[in-house]
Amino acid sequence: MGKNHKELNNQLEERRRALGLTQLELAEKVGVSRKSINSIENGIYIPTTVLALKMATALNCTIHDLFQLP
DSSP: OEEOOTTOEEOHHHHHHHTTOOHHHHHHHHTSOHHHHHHHHTTSEEOOHHHHHHHHHHTTSOHHHHEEOO
């Protein structure tokens, strides 16, 4: 995972909560730790392309739905 860009609009938490998933449940679906999901949601890190694709698939959406430039 790379360092976050301040301009990145991160919708991961909103999408995860809308589907009723905990951070741990999403982490298990995509093969990372709960702490990794927390770090992404809090803008500490941005995910790799592969992880972003896994999260989008697990959340039944596109990467663009999760991460956008304003």
